[in-house]
Amino acid sequence: MSVERALEGTGVWLDDRLHGARGVRVLLRKVFPDHWSFLLGEIILYSFIILLLTGTFLTLWFQPSMTDVIYHGSYIPLRGLRMSEAYASTLNISFDVRGGLLIRQIHHWAADLFMAAIMAHMIRVFFTGAYRKPREINWLIGIVLFTLGMFEGLFGYSLPDDLLSGAGLRITEGILQSFPIVGTYLAFFLFGGPFPGHDIIPRMYILHVLVIPGLILALVTVHLFLMFHQKHTQMPGKGRTNENVVGAPMYPYFMAKTGAFFFFTFAALALAATFTQINPIWLYGPYNPVAMSADSQPDFYMGALEGALRLFPAWQWVFFGHTFAFNVFVPALLPLGIVFGGAAAWPFLEQWITGDRREHHLNDRPRNAPTRTALGIAMITFYGVLWAEGANDIIADHLNISLYLTTWIARFAWLIAPILAYIITKRICLGLQRKDRHLLEHGVETGIIRQLPGGEFVEETRPVDEEALAVLTSRSEPPPLRALEIPEAEVPAPGMRGSLGKVRERLYNVVTESIPLPDGHANGHGNGHGNGHAIESDGHGQESLPAGADQSGGTDQH
Amino acid sequence: MSDTNSPGQPGSEDSGEKSWPEYLTGGQGHGDLPAGASAADPEGPAGPRRVIGTPSPAAARTLLPAAEVDGGRQVTPELPAEPDDPSRAKRVEKVVAACFIIAALAGFAFLVFYATIGVGSITSVLHSNLALGGSMALMFLLLGIGSTLWVRHLMPTVELTEQRHPMASTPQERAAFKETFQEGADTSQFVKRPIVRRSLMLATVPLAVAPIFLLRDLGPLPGTSLDFTVWRKGQRLLIYGTGRPVTPAEFNSPGSIISVGPEGYLDDDDAMAKAAVTLIKFRPGELVFGPNARPGGPATPDKVVPNWTVDNIVAYSKICTHLGCPAALYDQNTHHILCPCHQSTFDATLGAKVIFGPATRPLPQLPIGVDSQGYLIALGDFNEPVGPSFWERS
Numbered sequence: 015m016s017v018e019r020a021l022e023g024t025g026v027w028l029d030d031r032l033h034g035a036r037g038v039r040v041l042l043r044k045v046f047p048d049h050w051s052f053l054l055g056e057i058i059l060y061s062f063i064i065l066l067l068t069g070t071f072l073t074l075w076f077q078p079s080m081t082d083v084i085y086h087g088s089y090i091p092l093r094g095l096r097m098s099e100a101y102a103s104t105l106n107i108s109f110d111v112r113g114g115l116l117i118r119q120i121h122h123w124a125a126d127l128f129m130a131a132i133m134a135h136m137i138r139v140f141f142t143g144a145y146r147k148p149r150e151i152n153w154l155i156g157i158v159l160f161t162l163g164m165f166e167g168l169f170g171y172s173l174p175d176d177l178l179s180g181a182g183l184r185i186t187e188g189i190l191q192s193f194p195i196v197g198t199y200l201a202f203f204l205f206g207g208p209f210p211g212h213d214i215i216p217r218m219y220i221l222h223v224l225v226i227p228g229l230i231l232a233l234v235t236v237h238l239f240l241m242f243h244q245k246h247t248q249m250p251g252k253g254r255t256n257e258n259v260v261g262a263p264m265y266p267y268f269m270a271k272t273g274a275f276f277f278f279t280f281a282a283l284a285l286a287a288t289f290t291q292i293n294p295i296w297l298y299g300p301y302n303p304v305a306m307s308a309d310s311q312p313d314f315y316m317g318a319l320e321g322a323l324r325l326f327p328a329w330q331w332v333f334f335g336h337t338f339a340f341n342v343f344v345p346a347l348l349p350l351g352i353v354f355g356g357a358a359a360w361p362f363l364e365q366w367i368t369g370d371r372r373e374h375h376l377n378d379r380p381r382n383a384p385t386r387t388a389l390g391i392a393m394i395t396f397y398g399v400l401w402a403e404g405a406n407d408i409i410a411d412h413l414n415i416s417l418y419l420t421t422w423i424a425r426f427a428w429l430i431a432p433i434l435a436y437i438i439t440k441r442i443c444l445g446l447q448r449k450d451r452h453l454l455e456h457g458v459e460t461g462i463i464r465q466l467p468g469g470e471f472v473e474e475t476r477p478v479d480e481e482a483l484a485v486l487t488s489r490s491e492p493p494p495l496r497a498l499e500i501p502e503a504e505v506p507a508p509g510m511r512g513s514l515g516k517v518r519e520r521l522y523n524v525v526t527e528s529i530p531l532p533d534g535h536a537n538g539h540g541n542g543h544g545n546g547h548a549i550e551s552d553g554h555g556q557e558s559l560p561a562g563a564d565q566s567g568g569t570d571q572h
Numbered sequence: 573m574s575d576t577n578s579p580g581q582p583g584s585e586d587s588g589e590k591s592w593p594e595y596l597t598g599g600q601g602h603g604d605l606p607a608g609a610s611a612a613d614p615e616g617p618a619g620p621r622r623v624i625g626t627p628s629p630a631a632a633r634t635l636l637p638a639a640e641v642d643g644g645r646q647v648t649p650e651l652p653a654e655p656d657d658p659s660r661a662k663r664v665e666k667v668v669a670a671c672f673i674i675a676a677l678a679g680f681a682f683l684v685f686y687a688t689i690g691v692g693s694i695t696s697v698l699h700s701n702l703a704l705g706g707s708m709a710l711m712f713l714l715l716g717i718g719s720t721l722w723v724r725h726l727m728p729t730v731e732l733t734e735q736r737h738p739m740a741s742t743p744q745e746r747a748a749f750k751e752t753f754q755e756g757a758d759t760s761q762f763v764k765r766p767i768v769r770r771s772l773m774l775a776t777v778p779l780a781v782a783p784i785f786l787l788r789d790l791g792p793l794p795g796t797s798l799d800f801t802v803w804r805k806g807q808r809l810l811i812y813g814t815g816r817p818v819t820p821a822e823f824n825s826p827g828s829i830i831s832v833g834p835e836g837y838l839d840d841d842d843a844m845a846k847a848a849v850t851l852i853k854f855r856p857g858e859l860v861f862g863p864n865a866r867p868g869g870p871a872t873p874d875k876v877v878p879n880w881t882v883d884n885i886v887a888y889s890k891i892c893t894h895l896g897c898p899a900a901l902y903d904q905n906t907h908h909i910l911c912p913c914h915q916s917t918f919d920a921t922l923g924a925k926v927i928f929g930p931a932t933r934p935l936p937q938l939p940i941g942v943d944s945q946g947y948l949i950a951l952g953d954f955n956e957p958v959g960p961s962f963w964e965r966s
Contacts, residue, residue: 045734082839088692096839112691116705148739181897181913184845188895188960198798198962203790208797209845209896213790245736259734263651267730270723277716281709288705303845304812304831304890306898308912323895323930324914330932330961339961341930342895375736407915417915418928 042265047248051138056272057131060279061124062234068121069223075111077103078173078219080212089296097175097300100215104174104295119287125167126292127283129315132160136357140390142377143490144247146370150361152240155233157358162233164315166226169218171293171313180301182312184209185323192342210303247377250488252481256376309408314401321403322349325424349400349428353393360389367521368492381450382489384443385525388436395435399428440527447529450486453478455532487535492526495519652728664725671718678711794964799957801834801847803938808835809851809887809948812844817947818851820883826855827904831890834950846958848890848898849938850909851948852920856884858907860921875923880939882948887938888924889958892916894931896959909935932961 029035079099085092087102088109107114136156139145145153172179187209190201206213245259254260262268312320322345329340365371380387402409403424410417457475464474478486655661685703690696757763808817809832818832829852837843862875876886892899897913909918916931918924924935936958939951957965
């Protein structure tokens with residue numbers, strides 16, 4: 015009981031100063047919806063925390079210096095070699111600090127997991143439409159975090175100054191040099207003169223351990239605050255509407271679950287670092303500008319950039335005595351520009367096309383937004399082709415095909431595969447919608463065959479249960495195009511006039527293409543306030559249930 | 573301690589602060605919260621605002637008032653105290669405890685391994701990594717499993733529903749905000765006095781520009797430094813790694829390749845980043861010479877300059893013209909030089925002409941000859957910039 019008294023005492027002491035009882039009480043009961051895919055964001059957060067912890071450990075021994083030293087440490091094969099202090103201190107961490115190798119490997123694995131989880135989380139948010147109003151700001155923050163993560167990772171794995179990462183820096187320098195007009199200056203300012211110089215490691219170090227993590231921490235804080243403030247989205251289900259949040263309270267449920275998840279994330283990273291070697295810089299050797307080995311690969315999140323550089327044709331022009339390295343500048347900026355820029359623009363483009371300015375808190379099932387889903391898959395395919403091309407030498411080696419053939423395939427595939435992916439995905443989504451419609455119209459097959467008095471055989475079906483019904487009928491129908499026109503007037507509304515209006519009308523028809531729900535399940539079209547869903551429009555939903563039951567419980571002859 | 577007691581004291585102390593208890597209570601009926609939490613004497617001069625008939629502070633001693641409605645929030649039901657399946661919970665309780673106990677043991681094992689397993693050799697690091705990582709992973713894994721079982725089987729299943737409210741404020745709230753904002757702007761005179769406003773804006777211009785100026789000394793201006801390397805006429809070609817000079821007689825097996833650098837610069841990474849050279853020995857007749865290529869003039873794009881070879885040895889820049897990686901792979905059969913970074917491929921017999929990949933220019937050829945002692949020397953610098961393209965390159 016003394017624990018209780020101590021807690022109470024502490025609480026009172028704090029509340030006397032902070033007036034927290036009311037606010038914190040609300041916070042403790044804050045409801046968190048549950049779905050496995052919501053854990054992806056937590057993986058990002060926990061990898062980031064683990065990165066901060068392990069990274070701090072590493073700074074205690076790492077020397078961000080490019081001063082030449084002769085190595086005399088424990089790793090015998092490299093003894094007597096000239097190398098930078100940065101490389102020597104990384105060897106020291108790996109071989110002479112207890113737990114150093116483990117923490118270094120956890121740090122590297124956590125960085126890869128951080129980026130992988132960001133990708134997975136963004137994919138989840140995109141396909142469920144969770145980026146829609148009011149969450150556009152958090153979507154944009156996410157894209158900035160992804161970009162920052164790429165730079166943070168690039169700078170981080172370049173710090174040990176090993177042969178592999180040194181080549182990465184050389185490529186970075188080459189990319190900077192390709193920028194028209196300012197490129198050479200950018201490269202000289204970043205490297206403090208000609209490559210490699212003696213400044214790049216200390217400069218990347220301060221960016222890597224202070225500036226970028228600080229920005230990431232600040233943005234993560236805002237991201238989480240907005241998620242708290244706007245309340246998490248939820249997946250469709252029985253009793254879940256656009257106006258409520260259904261789930262377990264933060265205290266104790268979410269806290270315990272998320273704590274467990276932190277442990278699992280740490281355990282997974284510790285397992286990976288124990289049993290799988292990552293970035294064995296002692297095998298690569300110290301950086302020198304003369305040597306390079308085959309099968310050189312950047313970390314996976316730089317793979318798409320690497321692939322774009324590999325597949326782009328050798329186009330370059332000289333204008334008025336100036337070289338425009340189109341073959342570097344364009345693949346370095348355009349493909350990732352399309353992915354990030356497209357992702358950033360899409361929520362606003364979609365709003366403009368559909369005229370949908372309502373709040374959305376109930377997630378879409380990907381199939382119910384066929385065009386969005388198809389666009390997302392097309393983008394992933396685009397990125398994926400570039401990413402695979404970034405490892406084309408490994409692919410060619412393992413599949414025993416010509417290296418140049420892989421590049422030729424990628425040169426066509428990065429343009430054609432996304433289009434095919436779009437078409438196929440859209441067909442699949444529409445097909446799945448038809449399947450849903452069929453389920454609603456005819457019910458679930460039971461496998462029971464019944465003979466009618468007339469001798470006819472029919473299959474028994476039963477109506478879908480309430481939970482499934484809620485899921486199947488959850489749709490956020492866009493406001494009809496008519497709403498954009500002035501009613502009962504022959505002239506189109508201002509937003510629909512002119513060539514831009516025509517474009518918008520055509521895009522509207524593409525973006526909103528969907529298989530309608532069967533009668534009796536459909537969500538009221540153009541439902542003014544718009545947040546209505548079949549499941550919540552009480553009387554409506556109740557009526558439709560027996561109607562569906564009658565229909566599907568009856569005979570279904572096929 | 574004086575700040576922890578005396579409910580309502582702020583209100584009675586200073587008339588200027590009289591409004592704060594009202595702000596706290598918001599008229600919502602838990603004004604006793606701060607008072608009751610620390611009331612030493614409920615009958616004393618406390619609570620000037622307490623009305624007879626309202627709950628006494630003593631009744632509100634707990635931090636969480638029993639019944640309370642705030643701001644339209646649904647009153648959430650009490651959480652059940654018992655697990656869904658008590659008999660199952662009893663079994664799971666033991667499993668959870670076992671998980672935590674083993675996690676503790678794994679944690680202690682980690683400490684023991686840290687103290688007992690040294691590092692300093694490849695084998696000991698391997699053992700240390702396995703022991704520390706294994707125990708750490710086991711600890712976290714069991715903590716995770718234990719916590720998950722706890723949530724799933726010891727805590728009862730609950731599902732609460734919370735209402736959402738539109739993010740947008742009400743028109744009244746917006747109007748009030750606008751009013752307040754406007755009042756502030758008016759009071760500040762910011763709008764009324766353009767001279768103040770504009771001069772302030774003027775003063776911020778240097779603030780915005782200064783940081784860019786401050787970055788100027790990040791590096792020297794490039795000038796023409798990218799156009800040249802450290803190669804000079806008469807400089808010997810030294811083998812990278814051993815530092816020995818090369819004679820054509822030593823370097824006589826066709827198809828072989830060595831990396832060389834200029835004498836005096838092998839340990840200078842800045843110099844070698846541009847000056848690294850690949851020497852390749854060919855069989856007679858393999859090299860294709862450019863009929864129009866003349867020494868001193870610009871290299872023809874796809875033919876070896878005849879006077880710049882010695883005994884079928886040709887010297888190319890090792891720095892890829894795409895992005896500067898060392899073009900380090902050589903295929904003896906096809907005479908192709910391949911850059912491992914982005915696979916630009918150069919035909920070594922044709923003046924390192926690009927035959928595949930993103931590079932646009934051949935690898936520059938270094939003019940070489942032999943000095944009086946028979947060692948290979950450079951006849952001068954490359955006659956074009958080496959490495960990746962840049963804007964100032966013509």
